[in-house]
Amino acid sequence: MRPELKKFKGFTLKKLPEYEGFAPGHRACQGCGTVLPLRLALKALGPNTIAVSATGCMEIISSPFPYTSWKIPWIHVAFENAASVASGIEAAIKILRKKGKIRSKQKINIVVFAGDGATFDIGLQFLSGALERGHDFIYICLDNEAYMNTGVQRSAATPYGAHTTTSPAGTLIKGQTTWKKNLMGIVVAHNIPYAATASPAYPTDLMNKVKKAALVNGPAFIHVFSPCPTGWGCKGEDSILLAKLAVETKVFPLYEVIDGKYIVKRITKPKPVEEYLKLQRRFRHLTAEQIEYIQKRVDEEYEKLIKLAECFAPED
């Protein structure tokens, strides 16, 4: 067990930090399931945090001049390079501290908030570089499974079969034809200290993972399942329900990889994927074959994960 994590005491529903790093008055859609995990992450990190945003929904809704919802220092540069900007900030803080120009001894968390478009597609190189160089920062991918800010175009994170404007459910080709890119696999291959998946339906679990990510020395990555009522075609009030169903149907399993060791939350009584799919208009065109294929792949991917957890289990 990593020494930094040995002393870790988790948050519980009864023991939540009161701190909020994000302010109301932001322009997110009603029921946005992406801004909620962002808010919870900042809650877990506390005020000694610098945030970097990639271009995307979360950046747009939080910084319409002259208003900002960020109560902590925040920078937005471009679409793909949030990880590199964070690398620069991390290096700066490190050297300024060494040269005695930052007197406080408290750790300053550096966190990146980037969407799936910015992470899976255009920003993959930058993420890989930052992870490989071992900067001490946290990369949180808020995955709402498409380029939502520009109007719901497909990304590599768009699930198989989903209707988006650039993978529409047409008469010939029905929705996204490829399976969601295995980003966690790519991230874990960089041998970073901490990687995890999280869902806002499990708020204390999410916040604990963010806190652990902040405690480890080195790069940490969290893949957050982020419902988007506007883009997925579901009711705003269903965001949390969907975030829960995704886990319960094994579509989005919750797990951590700490120094290459897998800890997977087992789903003993999984629900059929159809229960998750039927609540979203982006899946309403799916044929029975497509749903069968999705169920099969979801089961396979989950089995692979379980096998990884058995092969690479933590010693304790």
Next chain:
Amino acid sequence: MPKDQGLVSWKDLAPGMYILEPGNSVKFKTGDWRAYRPVLDKEKCIKCGMCYIFCPDLCYKKDEEGYFIVDLYYCKGCGICAANCPKGAITMVLEEA
């Protein structure tokens, strides 16, 4: 004179157009977005705080008695609080015109 002119003079902008007041979005009212408003039945409420945790718009604050009260200045009426209240203590009510 052109019809459109800026919000502030260019001389009053911070260099780089930085926003110097952190969290000043609190000045912006999103409450007029909503069509429905959450109404709390205190009898059913067990003060668990799920509404507070799940609100994407940070609308809930604990009062002196421990109840979580919604701030209607920001509430967009999404209904997440009502949908996730374990005791069904919150009902979404149509806003009057």
Next chain:
Amino acid sequence: MGKKIAKEVSIAIADAVAQCKVDVISAYPITPQTHIVEHLAELVNNGELDAEYIPVESEHAAMSACIGASAAGARTFTSTASQGLLLMYENLFIASALRLPIVMVIANRSISAPISIWNDHSDVMTIRDSGWIQTFAENGQEAVDLIYHAYKVAEKTLLPVAVNIDGFTLSHVIEPIELLDQDLVDKHIPPLRMKYKLDPKKPVSIGAIGIPEIYTEAKKAQDEALKASYKIIINAWRQFEKISGRKYQSVETYEMKDAEVALIIMGSLAETAMNAVDYLRRKGKKVGLIRFRLWRPFPLRDFIRSIGKVKALGVVDRAVSHCSTGGPVGIEVRSALYQSNKRPKVVNFIAGLSGRDVTKEDFIELFEKTYEALSKRPKVSYEIYGVKE
């Protein structure tokens, strides 16, 4: 005063950057800048330079990391050329608009296609609109002096500075170079102090949306800042002259006092052109040379003053602006002249592309062609000189 030591210009530049006590170096290799970033890596790894060295995975990441580091209050450095400069293009505009005092050395190299590693100015001519302060060095000493100048100016104006050196013909040559004494550097360049930066003690939001109601004002503010930097740039050169004895001006002139015909050139080819001027002067021709040292902000008044009473100007560009009304410098020179009362004839040549040698004889021919313009107006906006038909 320091001692002149024979050094490869790239190494001297790296030494000057180290003397400026840079905090964060963000480095990606590209010919012909590699020796600069290599030497900096050596200095860091040998404990001679206390800095964070980020070996980024692309030039776009290099400039991104510089932006992050600079926004957090660190003194930063990076270097690139050609394709690398083009790859980081979007970040250049962002760095300037976000008012970050980044210093970058561009080892000028031609751009693809065809791929070429040799020297011309096509890379830097693509960033004229970026809002960066841009200066040009003609020899190794100037390159080093412009580094000291760059940090002083960048941090006073809160604008990024690009120092241009000719790839290979400057970066890889060994010249006698004198570095300033360290205590003079420390006095000339005080520690970086940024009023607004990424600091949890005083949070700011950097990079908000420029809605239509504010974008114009933001650009005006940026434009005025670049305009105001002119005075700071000139003052910094005046202060530098006091400590080094070397004088720098925004527009350098050579034998312009009574010149009738002059060539305009930038970078290391200027020294060859000066030999041509000397030769023609001995023949009794009243010729002169004008060189832009400061390219952005464009020193309009200094330039107009520098041309004196010339009757014809030959602009020697080292980059092509396909089917425009001239090469990049030609376009700007014509535009500058039009805003004055002076109307010398202007001829525009594009020479020295991709490291092609421009000799003293070539410059003599270019002077002769400029003389011809006195009687016959050129048929074309610009001529690619020396092309094999």
